[in-house]
Amino acid sequence: MILVIGATAHFGRQTVEALAGAGRKVRALSRTPEQAGLPxxxxxxRGDLARPETLGAALDGVTELFLVLPYGMDVQPLLDRVRQAGVRHIVFLSSGAVVDGADPQPDVIAAYHARVEQEITATGVDRTFLRLFFPAINSLTWAMQLQGGDVLRGPHAAAAASVVHERDVADAAAAVLGSPEHFGRVYELTGPQSLTQTEQVETLGRALGRELRFEEVPAPAVRQQLSQFMDGDFVGALLDLMADTAGKPAPVNDTVEQLTGHPARPYAQWVTDNLAAFR
Structure with a gap:
């Protein structure tokens, strides 16, 4: 039995669907099972990560765990119960910002995910870490702007990323779950190409049949605005990561293909798959 934590959010939902589609025995954790809408x-x-005492039924008989966490969550109470339940393998969706051996880590995003990786390792349970930098779903933040015209605004127009389709993350997770050869391994997932934000907007515009353009906004103004709704250190780290990629091609590897047997889906495919969100 595979338990997916984060099963109704991005990455978790797609992983549940991939596992179910392959006929795997999968269980999903949800605070509201009646609204989960899973296959x-x-x-x-039913269970709540914020209340570890509610997780007993979810962990009963579980041999493997796919873990997608909200940033900043204290994972230790969950891991204590995972170990007690006899789970044999944890697959954690981590961050590509983590730098192995760095102390301190370069930013709060890397530090949080590195700490979770260390805490998982300390359980003694076999583990696999999938590290992801910039997922394609970040583009969904542009959907609301499109209602106001053909100009999309944001910081660092030249920031480059090899954005990853969430289906590729799910396929990679499904591939390593149940496969002992992946125990103890760390995999960095990328898309098949490096694209700047400007190039991503142009790709979106072609799919929509609109002449979209990206207009750069100074990063300090964006940081001030977003910090009203999000953790300020997290926002700062995210914008700094973007700034570090400006003018430099993002790394691209074939890890998705090596794990899944199919090439990573291009960003244009992600746009096509999610076009309804932008209309």
């Missing part, structure tokens, strides 16, 4: 045959169990 038929998936066992959905």
């Amino acid at each position: 038929e045959g998936v066992e959905v169990v």
